[in-house]
Amino acid sequence: MAAGTDHLAGLYGDAAAGALALAAHACRAGHVSAPVWDLNFVSALGRGPDRFVLEVCRHSHAARVAVSGPSGIGKSLLLQTISGLVRADRGYVRLSGETLQDTAQDIWRPPQQRRVGYMFQNYALFPHLTVAQNVAFGTRQGWLNPRRGELDRQVTTWLDRLELSRVAGLYPHQISGGQAQRTALARTLMASPRALLLDEPFAALDPSLRLALGAELLSVLDELSLPILLVTHDPAEAERLMDEVWALGT
Numbered sequence: 001m002a003a004g005t006d007h008l009a010g011l012y013g014d015a016a017a018g019a020l021a022l023a024a025h026a027c028r029a030g031h032v033s034a035p036v037w038d039l040n041f042v043s044a045l046g047r048g049p050d051r052f053v054l055e056v057c058r059h060s061h062a063a064r065v066a067v068s069g070p071s072g073i074g075k076s077l078l079l080q081t082i083s084g085l086v087r088a089d090r091g092y093v094r095l096s097g098e099t100l101q102d103t104a105q106d107i108w109r110p111p112q113q114r115r116v117g118y119m120f121q122n123y124a125l126f127p128h129l130t131v132a133q134n135v136a137f138g139t140r141q142g143w144l145n146p147r148r149g150e151l152d153r154q155v156t157t158w159l160d161r162l163e164l165s166r167v168a169g170l171y172p173h174q175i176s177g178g179q180a181q182r183t184a185l186a187r188t189l190m191a192s193p194r195a196l197l198l199d200e201p202f203a204a205l206d207p208s209l210r211l212a213l214g215a216e217l218l219s220v221l222d223e224l225s226l227p228i229l230l231v232t233h234d235p236a237e238a239e240r241l242m243d244e245v246w247a248l249g250t
């Protein structure tokens, strides 16, 4: 991988060992204003010959970015590194001018301080909590906190906005795929994130629903005008929904 080039690459085995030794090299943003996404890092999973390494050098002013690439190439690892669930081995992660991690300056902001909303592939709803309780869990305090009145108001607002009021008292197994998706989104938005990371938000849905829900999700996100990184396996979906597509390769 040439120094300074723009790239996103998932590497295995020997290539991964080489990447770890070299990175993170010079990688400069060419704009005066701070990019929305300013990423130059190396993240790794596992050890020894099975080690998987992701090398990223990408600056972008696009608010809505789709991340595409084959299964196992490191798309989720990219999101995990931005959210802070995984700590990059080297390099930095900056979002709209704010440094979330920089190994050279010894800066590390833990996930709960990043205000980066992460919506998981399978929505990860709690099966024993109702829709409303799942949404309330999006705040750090959770639904049992003492400032219950304010929390209830926020929950009601999001349930209304995402058309979930009618199913607020139901459990995840009693709601549709689209409602589950919106519940997960409402829970993520409860934490007032400054950016959203959506990992295959349509993967669990029937193909015939994907188109409609993609449009629906985007109309909600349009109102919020948050930067979004959306992982998808579907190139048409990536082109249709987002401003820019980042293709992860080897």
Ligand SMILES: Nc1ncnc2c1ncn2[C@@H]1O[C@H](COP(=O)(O)OP(=O)(O)OP(=O)(O)O)[C@@H](O)[C@H]1O
Pocket: 045, 046, 047, 050, 051, 052, 069, 070, 071, 072, 073, 074, 075, 076, 077, 078
């Ligand atoms: N603990 C681990 N040790 C070593 N390798 C791991 C570990 N966990 C995950 N991996 C590997 O890291 C790579 C990246 O995983 P990741 O989940 O980011 O891929 P992905 O592109 O999101 O895949 P998919 O599209 O299938 O969800 C995969 O090849 C996976 O096998």
